[in-house]
Amino acid sequence: MSWSGQGDHTGRRGYHHGNLREALIDAALHLIAEKGPAGFTIAEAARAAGVSPAAPYRHFRDAEALLAAVALRGFERFAQALAAAWSRARPDPVASFENLGRAYLGFARDEPGYYAAMFDAGLPLAAHPALLAAGDRAFGVLREATDVLCARLSKAERPPSLMVALHIWAMAHGIASLFGRGDAARRKLPMSPDDLLEAGFLVYLRGLGLLD
């Protein structure tokens, strides 16, 4: 092509869009963030990208496939965010955990579109192995962190690190789902979700025998 492509992410460059697939994922992401996983339509995403309603079907078989692409990109960025938070404070495992928790809630808060596509869309994971794998990679970060943590306990009192990772994940996900998304749909709390999660971690880790 001639007029070299620049940043305009909805911009047409002639008859061919040039980057429609990514533009559709972006459009869907914003629509999901605004109106929930059920509130986006292929037609509306096409409109946002400036193409005809039939164009998206060249890239996605149906709406679920587009949703799955959003979720896949979400899991990848989620894993990156968690890994960054984890390594940022690596010398101190407990501080790293608090970082992980903040990163988890921060992602849910700042990227509601991704988060909803990942966890609220009800995508059949069995039908999307790539999604399952990407989710496992994100969970792997958590798992690595709990491994390090559990290693500080004597073998006799060391719990299964997988179980600990699942507990941590569940509490973070529970707080994010119930309280952690924008003013849109949730309840008022006497403390911030971040503080709530941090306090929960501390109690839980104390219960494991760490801390104290």
Place this chain on the structure above:
Amino acid sequence: MSWSGQGDHTGRRGYHHGNLREALIDAALHLIAEKGPAGFTIAEAARAAGVSPAAPYRHFRDAEALLAAVALRGFERFAQALAAAWSRARPDPVASFENLGRAYLGFARDEPGYYAAMFDAGLPLAAHPALLAAGDRAFGVLREATDVLCARLSKAERPPSLMVALHIWAMAHGIASLFGRGDAARRKLPMSPDDLLEAGFLVYLRGLGLLD
């Protein structure tokens, strides 16, 4: 018409249905359980109830209103289930907690339609005060249980019981959301959700200073 309505549970009694509102909630409940909160339509619920597609609008302004009615009934039954589990083992607070956890996960497992309407539908709670109130009543059961539990701690080491209730709720909800629903959409675990939650409770309560 003539052939008088018989036992058919969606049964017409003539031109008028007789109980359409409840029949629509029931139909929506089953559709949600099968296909997720986004997978039900007013038209399909009307078809299941044996009425024309316009009839539901006499009872519900739009699909969201019908969804909210499902969620409302869900919260009421949820509160009942939790209260029953809590009182069943009241002498022993820890056993009661385990009962509560099993009841929580059991409800999510056995009533996926209600659970999805309550927590996955993305209903704007601000627009449905009755839902918020019903949710608070269910949470109240949890809150009462943690009050009793916290009362066993000396005042000096007693944590805010509201915070404890939120932690418990978050972990239960996290496990239910991530692992607790049918084979449909979730991951494989090395242990049952019930056992996972019970273990999490025990670690957490130990961290509070109860147990041991």
Place this chain on the structure above:
DNA sequence: TTCCTCATGTAAGTACGGTTCACATGAGTT
């Protein structure tokens, strides 16, 4: 350059659900 080819976009069509409105029905009341 010229032409070929194929990925990618468009237009038009079918089917269906959402929603509204004018109208029909019949249960309860008086």
Place this chain on the structure above:
DNA sequence: AACTCATGTGAACCGTACTTACATGAGGAA
């Protein structure tokens, strides 16, 4: 017996899902 009003119907309009036949133009081969 007649009135009334909640409740259900049918038809209409619009938007979206998805399909199919056709159009465009980018990149490669001659």
